[in-house]
Amino acid sequence: MRGVTGKCAQLAELSGENINITYKPDGTHIAVGNRDDELTILDVQKFKPIHKRKFNYE
Template identity: 90%
Template structure:
């Protein structure tokens, strides 16, 4: 069983770098890097040292032309992070180089993204209730489905 540590015994640290509100944060699979996505159209990767008190190293991932609404790390690779943006693109980044290694343009403003546990696919949701699944190896769409939701009002 994991040891429980009371909040009063924890230390906090503030990380500064984004110019606007942060919408998403996520740890990589080995817990050494924390990524954040922001309305400022960037994602940042923070190299976290558990007991380090030195200046925190961060890397800015630039290329999106709208808000980075969500991001997620490859569950098998500690240096690959995927971002979903309102600019209708999904991007895969290699944080060793800071470069976008893959990009796909989808049909709507992307707001959700998650990796399949084996790291082979990402699922992306957009503001128009459309779900898209991409094969990560080719970064091609393999499935797309639109969900139609209706609001029914009932009177008593």
């Protein structure tokens, strides 16, 4: 995640190659999907995964 200065503000260690990202409109959570069909929800305050789910289909 890059701040106004263009420098990295936070780094989250996630598995796989991330291909999708979206955020909750109130700014509290980010959802990231990877090529292994795994969805990870991040808490923006702690920038830690709070939920992971593996899908067996696209």
